[in-house]
Amino acid sequence: MPLTTPLRFGLPKGSLEQSTIELLGRAGFKVQSSSRGYKPYINDPELDGRLVRPQEMSRYVAQGFLDFGITGKDWIQESGHKVEVLCDLAYSKATSLPARWVVAVPENSPMKTVKDLQGKRIATELVETTKRYLAEHNVTAEIEFSWGATEVKVPELVDAIVDLTETGSSLRANKLRIIDTIIESYPQLIVNTEVFADPEKRKKLENIKLLLIGALNAREKVGLKMNVPKAVIEKLSATLPALRNPTISPLADPSWTAVEIIIDEAVVRDLIPRLKDLGAEGIIEYPLNKVVY
Secondary structure (H helix, E strand, O other): OOOOOOEEEEEEOOOOHHHHHHHHHHHOOOEEOOOOOOOOEEOOOOEEEEEEOHHHHHHHHHHOOOOEEEEEHHHHHHHOOOOEEEEEOOOOOOOOOOEEEEEEEEOOOOOOOHHHHOOOEEEEOOHHHHHHHHHHOOOOOEEEEOOOOHHHHOOOOOOEEEEEEOOOHHHHHOOEEEEEEEEEEOEEEEEOHHHHOOHHHHHHHHHHHHHHHHHHHOOOEEEEEEEEEHHHHHHHHHHOHHHOOOEEEEOOOOOEEEEEEEEEHHHHHHHHHHHHHOOOEEEEEEEOOOOOO
16 A cells, blocks of 8 residues: 655755765656755655755654655764664765775875874864764864865864765875775665654665665676577586576577576676677677666
8 A cells, every 4th residue: 555645755965966866766766856946856656855965864864854865874973863774875976985084184294093193183074973083092182173175174274184085086186195094984774763663664665775775786787688509508607607597598499598697797898709709699788777686
């Protein structure tokens, strides 16, 4: 049965917004939003979307203003609000790598380790997490909240920063050097505790989780179809480990079979010529939206 009231779904506004909308699209949820609006349309009548800053997401979910949402593990930990984490979602703004909050200092700084931050001044958006990190290492430093453009504040305004990076390229461009990583963070699908306890709502959320993870599983994979002479099937399977468990179907010509596999896209350019050399014909490569294991 459909839910009587749509679930209020918080989507992260800002750097993760576009990649989240693309992921939802591959999972089957088409999202339409405008640059000015904060209520995007989702092609599922059981979902009522809201665009919310990731820093505020866990607070709104914990307090019940949103039923569930997507935000980074970093901001959940920073806020300290009680929410249920349904799953990690392994994507970020530009890559499939986790985002990292790192301690960075000027390239020519003598500071090498966290101990060298003793008595220093540090700028960051992630204040509470940075405080806990320093306390764990018995380091006392002055921590100030940064409203953005944190990397330009060293060395004139502060001695070091704690900033978010995926590849480190922005830090290198600003002549900064990483001395430690405080936390690695993927987005997480989080749920209000009361909503999580409702069986019907939880079932809907589990279905959404299944589709999102399926979309992530398919991100770097493709499908291959081909026709293969029966006489070379064993040789083909033994030569190419990825084909040990293909789907094999009979064709009208009893001497040929249809073979279908899912494989990492990165190896396809080397694989297709080898398949051709082994006698495969009619090789078709196709993209995937979801792979559900």
